[in-house]
Amino acid sequence: MDKIRAYLDERLGLEGLLEFMSHKKVPIHRHSFWYYWGGITLICFIVQILTGILLLVYYRPGQGAYESVRSITYDINFGWLIRSAHNWSASLFLFSAFTHMFSVYFMKAYRAPRELGWWSGMILLALGMLFGFSGYLLPMDDLAASATKVGMAMLDILPKVGPWAADLMRGGVTVGDPTVQRFFALHVVVLPMIFMPLLGFHLWLVQKHGNAVPPSEYDTPVEERKSVPFFPNFMIKDLAMWLIALNVIAMLASLFPFQLGEQADPLKPAPPGIHxxxxxxxxxxxxxxxxxxxxxxxxxxxxxxxxxxxxxxxxxxxxxxxxxxxxxxxxxxxxxxxxxxxxxxxxxxxxxxxx
Ligand code: HEM
Incomplete structure (x- = not known):
């Protein structure tokens, strides 16, 4: 073990990292529960990547999109489960990102020197919503195509850039196969390419500044504030939260499988209750x-x-x-x-x- 450690230390500077980890502390107070939500968002994103890669094995963008999703849902072993997990985890990802944002807001963790954490987080959330919007169309069933048309109409309203951006994304006068092709490129290449480095930056900022304490702690002198070591105390609880999140996703995905509607048909009227x-x-x-x-x-x-x-x-x-x-x-x-x-x-x- 000593030899392996020395080998890695020489090449990666492992000792510095271990030293840093052993000193990292997490404040403990009555609002500490909210510190878990950034991590829950992270595990949901990891599930998105893993299930997304599996879906990519069979998904075909463009003309064959609907048929490939039909085959994933009904023909391929456990395809329905992976697809369902991808959809439920997307919802949980955005739910936990919103919860994380509001908890950060009410704990006033956006205050100096954490402004860049706030702004990078806002961009991550916007990208997360774009992930959801672009992914929703990919099965190309009637509900997805109609809801995307509604979304595009909302974009169209924006002055000047709105119609231009909507045209660019649609790739035609209405939502069709070229739109799926464009949304696919956005969903699996463009968005991850921007999201990943930004997420790295966001997480690095948390390491640099540590967790902020909420205003309820301001009056307690710094030396009297309670905290626990991140490694292993807080990390074990973080991992327990990840396990709970994974269980929630697994239960939702298996008990409420994600549905597939009829193939989108531009000649048919939109199904009722589009939202x-x-x-x-x-x-x-x-x-x-x-x-x-x-x-x-x-x-x-x-x-x-x-x-x-x-x-x-x-x-x-x-x-x-x-x-x-x-x-x-x-x-x-x-x-x-x-x-x-x-x-x-x-x-x-x-x-x-x-x-
Ligand atoms: C969308 C993906 C996101 C991921 C994966 C993520 C992940 C994390 C993680 C793991 C932490 C450290 C633990 C914690 O304090 O909860 C954190 C902290 C933080 N996040 Fe996020 N986050 C995301 C979005 C956001 C959003 C939308 C905002 C706000 C607009 C935000 C603002 C912050 C700030 C200011 C901190 C520092 C909190 C502190 O010092 O206590 N993040 N994030």
Whole structure:
């Protein structure tokens, strides 16, 4: 063992890493539970990669897309399970990423020097949603094609870049085989190529700065704050959380297999109750509500404009409430977070109720 250790140390500088690991600590307080959610997001992403690679063995983009997914679902051994796990884990990935984002927000972990962690996280979340959007079309069943058309119509509303981006993604006047080809390239090449290095940067920042303590700990002197070593104490709990997440995915995937509808047919009318995936439901519903109050294009522009403004404020929060202090700014940011969370939950439930 000593020889192997010396061999690796000479080539990789292992001792430095072990030294670093042995000193890494995680703060312990009544909100520590929320520290697990970044890790849960990570394990879901790992499941996405592994199940995605297996799906790639049989999936064919373009004209044969529907038939290949039909064959994965009904002919290939355990194909349905892998496909189902890929879909459920995508939902859990986005659910845990949102939970992670809100917990980071309410713990004020976006404050200096962690702003880059916040901003890189926002881009990761946006890319995660794009993964979901592009993946949803790939089976090319009627529901997927119609929901993508709705998504494209939302993109079309954006001034100037909207129609251009929608055209580029569609590859034609309507959602069809060329769109699947483009979404496929986005889903398996372009997005992973951007996501992976950015994720590496995000995780490196956490190692560099350690976990932030929430405002409830600010009054406790630094030397009196409780913490546990990351290795092995916190890591074992992290791994237990991963095991729970894997079990949840396995149960959902096997008990509620992901369905495949009829093949998309541009000549047929859209099936009733078309709606986007749950993580786009809030934006979809806000647009619908504003559209009812202000009909036509002006309503769409106002809806998208309001949403974009809210998003910009959300992204820029470290510039407003960036210092470790309590006060008016800290309180305003907290209320803004509660408002955002409330609007997100209410409009999502409302969206489903109105289907
Ligand atoms: C989408 C994929 C993401 C992955 C895989 C991921 C992963 C992680 C992990 C493993 C940690 C360390 C453990 C923890 O504090 O929970 C972390 C910390 C952090 N993440 Fe993420 N994250 C993601 C998205 C986000 C998002 C959407 C945001 C916010 C916009 C964000 C902001 C942060 C910040 C500021 C920290 C430092 C927290 C602290 O110091 O306590 N991350 N992330």
């Amino acid at each position: 986007p995936e749950w993580y786009f439901m809030s934006a979809f519903q806000v647009l619908k509500i504003v559209g009812k109050i202000i009909p036509g294009t002006p309503g769409e522009v106002v809806g998208m404009g309001g949403f974009t403004l809210g998003l910009i404020l959300w992204v820029l929060i470290p510039l407003y409430d960036g210092k470790t202090e309590s006060g008016v700014k800290a309180r305003n940011a907290h209320y803004f977070g509660l408002l955002a969370l409330g609007v997100l939950i209410i409009t999502t439930i409302w969206g489903y109720a109105a289907l």
